[in-house]
Amino acid sequence: MNRPPRVLLGVSGGIAAYKAVELVRELTGLGAEVRVALTRGAREFVAPLTFAALSKHEVFTEVWGSGNAPSVEHVEVAAWADLAVVAPLTAHTLAKIAHGLADDFLSTALLAYRGPLLLAPAMESAMWDNPAVRENLARVRGRGAAIVGPGSGPLASGREGVGRMAEPAEIAAEAWRLATGRRNDLAGLRLLVTAGPTREPIDPVRYVSNRSSGRMGLALAEAARDRGARVTLAAGPGALARPDGLRVLEFETADDLHAILVREFPECDGLVMAAAVSDFIPQASAERLHRSDGARSLELRPGRDLLASLAPLRRGQTVVGFAAETADLEANGRRKLEAKGADLVVVNDVGRLGIGFDAEDNEVLIVRRDGASETITRRSKREVAEKIWDAFRAVRQAAPAAQPSHTKP
16 A cells, blocks of 8 residues: 555544544554545544544535535545444444434445445443443444443443553554554464562551552554454453453563463463562561551562573564663663563663653664664554564564464464
């Protein structure tokens, strides 16, 4: 494709319509050309002018527009689009798509459209669980529609549950894959991804940890899943929801994670060590420490280098390490590349606000064993994850002997 991918974004009437504004930003940031169609309900939440300003195109609202246009726009935009996305997808719009109803611009355009369709549902949990919604979802899936989300969390009603629209970055990444015809280029690989912090106990109620939220590791696991891999996620403690479609193993301490790695690493084709493991381990007290007992000193011993410790188990796996640094990023990254025996090291500048630890965005430097390096400028962690997997694939393709390390079916 020698032109930008063309995306028709349909926005239906739910509170998550405001997130579709950010979705336009994400899609255009990736390089897509976006045209937006709003249902009548969506216009109650976000004005058409907002989408027009961001997409640089007129927004479609009614089937016949001004009534004076010489063309049938809903048919023309259906032929124009490489991909149609509906985000948020309400229960009402889902029902119209499932049953072929066409009473507004979006539904008529979708009825005329013949390409890939991506749907991002958003509704209350009780609606999501309704048998009619489940039947309609199965119907559109059966016709080939891709579904992203919904996630769990606070809903418009104030309740907690499943029904939140997937985050714009996640939707955009899947849309980009569909619009560009990206293959399942990690299909057939068994990948192990670690995410989140460790917690090392001081006493039964306190621990030493770090600021890692696990977002980068979760984004890596989701991206690998969406690119066809069979993913095992080793997840540290944290409040973030674990993605669907993954095998998830939970850990608390560095020793817990080490046990998982020793068991799982020999059977995988690649490891991405995104977890933030404690460098120092306190000497834990079996009993709760009390302030009334006076001052205490905390002795910290260096922890085990988990990635380096896997060297005896290496059987052709591709290994990606992470380095959290505040200065001399490339030099420190290359030092860790050698010390850990990794094929790639992803270096985070954790001294900057808004990226790295406990942030939605990231900016990284990827250093390779062959001396090459690549700077990934600031973007969503899902987009950074895609770039890391691209680098992972490049390393495997450059190593002719790299074969799946497992023998089990």
